[in-house]
Amino acid sequence: MTPPRKALIAITSAHAPLYPDGKETGLFITEALHPFNVFKAAGFTVDLVSETGTYSPDWLSTTKDWLPEADRQVYEDHESEFRRKLDNILKPSDVKWSDYGIFFASAGHASLIDYPDAKGLQSIAANIYSEGKGIVSAVCHGGAIFPGIIDPSTGKSIIDGKKVTGFTTRGEEEEGILDTIKSWKRPTIEASAADCGATYVSPPGPWDAFTQTDGRVVTGANPASAHVTAEAAVKAFEAL
Template identity: 30%
Template structure:
């Protein structure tokens, strides 16, 4: 009997180990961080700016005790390496500047992406994240694209930042006519930007962002702002892909003027960045 129990325990341990080893592939197959299979372009000499949150605690508004959060790693690492591999230079800024908080869950083994692992071995990128540029010091007119990364932290400071709203508004009229990208909660950084007549830039534009359904499914409703809700309030023509669990869905939208490229969630940053590079490459070839 004792020997049988040992065999059973050993068998169960083997099954658990095999499931643990297979889990990343299972999640990937379900839709988490899908491989990009579209056209790949180059944009040598172009400049990109990635902007992230500076908020690092997941808690009710005004409270400081809660799980660590920040930018979701892949929403920063995926565009960074896409831009870099396209021959672009990439700067990293955040709402307050200095060290950017990264959600530790985004580095968990079943979830971590190849780009995240690259970041963990990349001292140059790590230095940019540790010493990010405060957005108030950014010369927004020098960039060909501005990309707003998401993560739970973005719900606390991106829509709330007067400076970010001013920078996005200024980017719209900059001489380079930069393409403005955003993914997941990063879309909150767009909802207060206005044109010169005071109209919201996102109004009547096709856009996507993380869905209210995904937040409910994950049980994360403590955050003060939800992208789908705020985009709809601002008049955006919101669209998204939905399924049994929205965390495994993805959707990327390019607006009719090809000035905004938005991604639904943590799965969408890779494609969104490639679409931006494609637009930059086509813009360069048409000059």
């Protein structure tokens, strides 16, 4: 039986100073908005969930270079479906995992902070994957959630033995924020993937659109990859 044509996009609840003048990281807007648009266009119902039912926008993701005008109009319109669902974001206790065929972890550097301990989100994803035989996907720093998404048949992360991508350590170095991540006592996505027994596949460059599919696990490298990663997740879903 094919899983339901519904997608659940996970959103980070965390926020922390990352940019100059103490500006904060949080949800990278397009990493949720672009997948939302892709899933809707493919005929999915889409819901948004975070571990605490709250979110903060990532400062950089709201700037002109990172939020194109068409996206800005949707994000700033409180009547748009995306913004309405963001303003009324669900908590894990509001969600029935069996309603969904795709779990998609959107990101922002803040994901490194809360996703590793987000037991509610991890449980939903694990059930969609193991019980529902659905797709689990993540973009950029969303892969921080994988260590806690356990396949009950192996007792290991669902990415154990799989090829995945995500934001590069080189990209962290170029942004000058590797020390900040270390201060959070969090591994980079590359290190986290290795810890899970996965093979990390690097994009051609830190900012190039790049996605990797391995069975029912679909990953993307960076903000530019959010759209193609969601498309790859839909393709994997259609192949079920």
